[in-house]
Amino acid sequence: MKPNKPCKIEIMAVGSEMLSPYFQDSNSLYITKRLNELGLDVSFKTIVGDNWEDLLICIRQSLSRADILFAIGGLGPTQDDITREAFASVLKKKLLYHDEILEKIRERFKQRRLAMPVINKKQAYIIEGSEILDNACGTAPGLWLEHNKKTIVLLPGPPNELMPMFETHVWPRLQNFHRRYSEKKIIKITGLTESKIESILSDIYPNDSSIKLTTLARPGQIEIHILSYSDSSQAHAHKKAIFIEKRILDRLKDNVFSISNEELEQVVGKLLMTNKETLAVAESCTGGYLGHRLTNVPGSSNYFIQGVIAYSNEAKIKLLGVSPQIIDKYGAVSAQVAEAMAKGIRRTANTNYGLSITGIAGPTGRTPKKPVGLVYTALSWANGSTVKENRFLGDRKSIKFQSSQETLDMLRRFLLREKENTSNIRNE
Amino acid sequence: MKPNKPCKIEIMAVGSEMLSPYFQDSNSLYITKRLNELGLDVSFKTIVGDNWEDLLICIRQSLSRADILFAIGGLGPTQDDITREAFASVLKKKLLYHDEILEKIRERFKQRRLAMPVINKKQAYIIEGSEILDNACGTAPGLWLEHNKKTIVLLPGPPNELMPMFETHVWPRLQNFHRRYSEKKIIKITGLTESKIESILSDIYPNDSSIKLTTLARPGQIEIHILSYSDSSQAHAHKKAIFIEKRILDRLKDNVFSISNEELEQVVGKLLMTNKETLAVAESCTGGYLGHRLTNVPGSSNYFIQGVIAYSNEAKIKLLGVSPQIIDKYGAVSAQVAEAMAKGIRRTANTNYGLSITGIAGPTGRTPKKPVGLVYTALSWANGSTVKENRFLGDRKSIKFQSSQETLDMLRRFLLREKENTSNIRNE
Numbered sequence: 045m046k047p048n049k050p051c052k053i054e055i056m057a058v059g060s061e062m063l064s065p066y067f068q069d070s071n072s073l074y075i076t077k078r079l080n081e082l083g084l085d086v087s088f089k090t091i092v093g094d095n096w097e098d099l100l101i102c103i104r105q106s107l108s109r110a111d112i113l114f115a116i117g118g119l120g121p122t123q124d125d126i127t128r129e130a131f132a133s134v135l136k137k138k139l140l141y142h143d144e145i146l147e148k149i150r151e152r153f154k155q156r157r158l159a160m161p162v163i164n165k166k167q168a169y170i171i172e173g174s175e176i177l178d179n180a181c182g183t184a185p186g187l188w189l190e191h192n193k194k195t196i197v198l199l200p201g202p203p204n205e206l207m208p209m210f211e212t213h214v215w216p217r218l219q220n221f222h223r224r225y226s227e228k229k230i231i232k233i234t235g236l237t238e239s240k241i242e243s244i245l246s247d248i249y250p251n252d253s254s255i256k257l258t259t260l261a262r263p264g265q266i267e268i269h270i271l272s273y274s275d276s277s278q279a280h281a282h283k284k285a286i287f288i289e290k291r292i293l294d295r296l297k298d299n300v301f302s303i304s305n306e307e308l309e310q311v312v313g314k315l316l317m318t319n320k321e322t323l324a325v326a327e328s329c330t331g332g333y334l335g336h337r338l339t340n341v342p343g344s345s346n347y348f349i350q351g352v353i354a355y356s357n358e359a360k361i362k363l364l365g366v367s368p369q370i371i372d373k374y375g376a377v378s379a380q381v382a383e384a385m386a387k388g389i390r391r392t393a394n395t396n397y398g399l400s401i402t403g404i405a406g407p408t409g410r411t412p413k414k415p416v417g418l419v420y421t422a423l424s425w426a427n428g429s430t431v432k433e434n435r436f437l438g439d440r441k442s443i444k445f446q447s448s449q450e451t452l453d454m455l456r457r458f459l460l461r462e463k464e465n466t467s468n469i470r471n472e
Numbered sequence: 473m474k475p476n477k478p479c480k481i482e483i484m485a486v487g488s489e490m491l492s493p494y495f496q497d498s499n500s501l502y503i504t505k506r507l508n509e510l511g512l513d514v515s516f517k518t519i520v521g522d523n524w525e526d527l528l529i530c531i532r533q534s535l536s537r538a539d540i541l542f543a544i545g546g547l548g549p550t551q552d553d554i555t556r557e558a559f560a561s562v563l564k565k566k567l568l569y570h571d572e573i574l575e576k577i578r579e580r581f582k583q584r585r586l587a588m589p590v591i592n593k594k595q596a597y598i599i600e601g602s603e604i605l606d607n608a609c610g611t612a613p614g615l616w617l618e619h620n621k622k623t624i625v626l627l628p629g630p631p632n633e634l635m636p637m638f639e640t641h642v643w644p645r646l647q648n649f650h651r652r653y654s655e656k657k658i659i660k661i662t663g664l665t666e667s668k669i670e671s672i673l674s675d676i677y678p679n680d681s682s683i684k685l686t687t688l689a690r691p692g693q694i695e696i697h698i699l700s701y702s703d704s705s706q707a708h709a710h711k712k713a714i715f716i717e718k719r720i721l722d723r724l725k726d727n728v729f730s731i732s733n734e735e736l737e738q739v740v741g742k743l744l745m746t747n748k749e750t751l752a753v754a755e756s757c758t759g760g761y762l763g764h765r766l767t768n769v770p771g772s773s774n775y776f777i778q779g780v781i782a783y784s785n786e787a788k789i790k791l792l793g794v795s796p797q798i799i800d801k802y803g804a805v806s807a808q809v810a811e812a813m814a815k816g817i818r819r820t821a822n823t824n825y826g827l828s829i830t831g832i833a834g835p836t837g838r839t840p841k842k843p844v845g846l847v848y849t850a851l852s853w854a855n856g857s858t859v860k861e862n863r864f865l866g867d868r869k870s871i872k873f874q875s876s877q878e879t880l881d882m883l884r885r886f887l888l889r890e891k892e893n894t895s896n897i898r899n900e
Contacts, residue, residue, distance in 0.1 A: 052526075064686055065505035065515045066697070077493035086491045087526050089519035098480075098515050098537075105533040109526075210550070224893065226802055244714060260494055269494070331767025332760030335781040339759025342835055342868060350787035353753070353763040353771075353779030359821065363791065393787065407770055 045074030051221060052087045053079065053147040054110035056102060056421050058118040058127050059201060060093035071116050071206055071361065072197075078215065083224025083273050091258060094124040103134045107194055115405045117201030119184035121163040128187070132171045135191055139169040143177065174198075177213040181205045188217060195221075224254070225278045229270040229284040231292055234453050238266055241296070248291050255288060264449035265308070268292060298460060301453070308452045309337045311345075315459040316347040316397075323455070324383040324393030325351040325365050328402040329377065329419065334448040341466070350393045353383065379401050382420035382459045386431075390424045397458075398424040399451045403434070405443045419447045423454045430454065474821035475778075479649060481507065484530060485548040486555050487629060488521035498636055499544050506643065511652025512703050522552040522611040531562045532608045535622055540649065545629030547612035555626060556615070560599045563619055567597040573604065577611045602626075605641040609633045616645060622657075652682075653706045655713040657698040659720055660730040662881050666694055669724070676719045683716060691866050692877035696720060726888060729881070737765045737772075738788070738882045743887040744775040744825075751883070752821030753779040754792050754813040756804065756830040758845065762876040778821045782813065792816030803842070805830050807859045810848035814859075818852045825886075826852040826881045831862070833871045845871055849879045851886060858882065 057069035069091055076086050088110060092102045098117075098445065106113050118127030132139050136378030146168035153160040167183055170176060177197075182205035187198040197214060199206050238261040249257060254273040259266060270288055274280035295299055303310050316323060323346070325334050325348075335351035338344055352363045357376055360366040365385040375379045382402050390398025403419025410416045417436040422429060432454065436446040483504070485497035497519055504514050514539060518784075527546075534541050560567050574596035581588040595611055598604060605614030605625075612634035615626040626641060627634050661669065666689040677685060682701040687694060697897040698716055702708035721728055729739050744751060747870045753762050758835065763779035766772055785799050794812040809877040812828050814844030817827025831847025838844045845864040850857060864874040 061686075063504065063517065063685060064502045065508065068498075068501070073493045073496070076491065080493065087521065087523070088530065089491065091517035093515065095515070099538050100515065104536070110531050187758055256488070256496060258492060285571025316748070327760070327763075329767075330764070331765075331772070331776070331783065332755070333762025335755075335783075336758070336764045336872070337835075339757075339761075339781075339783065339868060340872075344759070345783055345837075346758070349784045350791065351760055351779075351781030351783070352791070353760065355767065355779070356777045359778035361753075363780070363820075369534055374704075388734075392791075409773075441768060444764070444768075465776070 049197070051084065051109045051112065051223065053084060053112045054090065054114070055086055056090040056092065056107050056113060058092055058094065058099060058115060060092050060095070063093050071201070073242045074203070074207065075114060075210065076209065079218070080271060081226050081228070083226050084219060084221060094118060094126060096126060096130065098325060099126060099130040100134055103130055107134070110194070112197070114197045114199060116199045116206065118352040119186070119200045121161070121166050121183065128169065128171060131196065131198065135171065138172045138262060141173050142170055142176070145170070145185055152183060155395045165432050173364050177209055179205055180208050180212070184410050186213065187436065188213070206335060222244045224273040224275050225281040227272045227278070227281040229285050229289045229303065230305045231268040231270070231289065231296070231300055231470065232309065233266045233268070233296055233299050233310060234264060234301055234449055235299045236266065237298070241266055242294050243346040245292060248295070249289070249345055250288055255284060263442055264434065264446040274443065301456060308449060308456065310341050312322070312456050312459070313338070313344055313347060315343045319459065321396035322347050322349050322387045324349050325396065326389035326400040327351065328355060328360070328385070329355050329405040330444045330447050331355060331400045333444045334399065334401060334451060337448055337452070349395050352389055352392070360385060377404055377414055377420065378419060379420050379433060382422040382433045383424070384427050385425035386422035386429055396425065397455060399455060401447045401451055403443070405440045405446060407440065417443055419443065419450070421447060421451045423451070423458060425458065479512065479540065479541045479651070480538045481512060482516040482518065482534050482542070483514055483520040484534055484541060484543045486520055486521065486527060486543060488523070490519045498630070499631060501639065503899060504543060506638065507646070508652050508699060509654050509656065509698060510646060511654050512649060513522065515634050518705045520545060520555060520735055524558065527554060527558040528562055531558055534615060538622070540623045540625070542625045544627045544634065547595070547614070547626060547628045549589070549594050549611065553876055555753050556597065556599060559624065559626065561665060563599065568600050570596050570598055573598070582787060592890040594797050605637050605821065606631055608636050608640070613640065616641070635649060652701040652703050653709040655700045655706070655709040657713050657717045657731065658733045659698070659724070659728055660698040660733070661694045661696070661724055661725045661727050661734065662729055662736060662877055663690060664694065664724070669694055672723050676723070683712060691864065691870055692874040710748070726885060736884065738769050740880050740884050740887070741766070741769045741772055741775060743815045743884065749824035750777050751825045751827065752777050752817045752823040752826040753781065754817035755779065755781050755787070755850070756783060756813070756831040758829045759783060759873050761872045762827065762829060762879060765876055765880070767782070775822050780817055788813060792800070792820065805832055805842055805846060805848065807848050807861060811859045813853070814850035814852035814857055825883060826854065827883060829875045829879055831871070831875060833868045835868065835893065847871065847875045847878070849875060849882060851879070851882045853886065
């Protein structure tokens, strides 16, 4: 461990497709996440195409500003793959042929009962003085190279090749650069806006560069990512993270639905599983999205029984037993209809809970009294029901998300209160 | 127009959040798309944080390799926003105060009935010799600067500010760099694998650098993007794009579901609207995802009547009238049950068409005879029904997508055949 040694890190992605409007470099996000865990920050990212002159310029300039340079992509067998050659050229080093690499590549093809194409021979050449990083999932070996006090790491572009190579061969070598210990926490919140959370937490944001707080916000869900660093020990980094986490949890209370990176539908599913209880849903404006989210969780068939997408009034009447008089009197988008839908699906499906959503997702369908984003959500249980009127902002998909989030959260809060009451009774 | 003037373009995104594992620069994709339409390619992309020294190095190096440099972000009022100052420093130019900019910013705050914070005064300083690019949607003005034969464009980071500024002020100025005319076409395909499409099209891929073909593939949907260039005229670029598009369409026939960038659910919706016909769906393993996709289309209530998420056998029996004997005999994941579900939902909802899905989305739930990815999809209409057995690969979400795609495509192909038959009868 070399504490506090200043260390500039750059990630360079090589490939013309990433200079098109269609593809983004995502490998750098993964590498950054792992580097941060070692207390290392990334200072620069570069994207350059499969162009010899452009690549040479980038390599020269990046080596002048960075101490560790990760170069990703361009190690394949085709004419477009020139990363190895470009680095050799800039570093004025030879490319040396390694028979054992070619044997491994040949073996790979053999296992798939294919003959090795001649072009793959190119991948057996490595830059002199570099260490070979074995590729368990593809033909392109990676390279690790120390040159003029700089560290250069060449990695293949496909994530399914890069990730195992990084974990097996790069991660252990990076321990030498370990600057600080780190600990990561994720707090997921619903039911509060971003500005509300900021006002609640403003005075406890740490004025300490060894704790980073990042807020990721979308309507209906806010995440606070805590990353704490310590020069002395893992336990110290952990303690710092736990300290700020606890302060945040004390303030935000049951608005926090997960501190273990779960989705809201997973949290609700676990609560239902624990209670051995069941759920059915009745959806109008979300059109199946609530059911989709619930069934994204493997094993959800243990508690999710059925759903009805009652897009038409007729379906609300026929499948959910909503009275036509109520629809006539209050309209399909109303608290009364939401409540009748939740009760109806619970009765029909014979479940412990019924959730329902009816609203105007837009962009069409609004009336003078009922704007886009007006959504009623309801929860029905054995001895009662509750309805909420919501005014969501955003486009159709965002309103669908917020609506599903709100119903799941109604159920989550209900199940938490039930749990509390039960344990209170037990404690009495 | 300066034809064939060599021109290297770089896009630099400034902001420490883009060096974290959480945020990606997406503005460059939008700018790249617009530049490509002018026949201009992007050669380099750089991402750098809000760090004075790092930013100075990047600006110097990027100006040494690029002819046009877009720098995005860091124009805000806070201490972190240093892009303007860094460019002034590298170019050895003064920052000049412009009272009329401050007046505009003050006016913006006034409209929102807020007092302008003092820190915003910083945004009224611009680099000497630069042109101001007015910001209609925020406080940070952009800058356009010509220096030593280089063009430098500073733009704000928030996409809702950047995009209108780019369209109104940057796009017209870029016409001077117009190198080639271009035409864009998107062909969307379902029902064929990527390798099947490659083998069908391999001999017609143009060996012509003025036509770019990009394939974007995911299981269940492939897109071919055609971008054609011409030095002489728009009509010529159009002709080239149409020529290759027609060849591809002739080969792929009705596997192409859209040439106007529509989603499959939109295409199906339009066909139903034209016919004034209606649809209902019965879902098991997709859990509402098919309904969700159908109702993502504004106006879908015109043809989508209802859905049933029959996750349990009981729901299949009670809500869809599937016979318990059939479930006992063939299992819930079977062609027989899929067909009964499609017929059942069509009957219950009294619609023209019924679609159904039953299968194993995984990762759990497989049996020795029924692997993960085995999905039966069915379509029911007035005089008949059809079932398909599918073996999808991928994770739970991918299998849900492929299942919904397959059912939508069954209906699309049926409606197309109906249309053909009707017009054949008319022609007789």
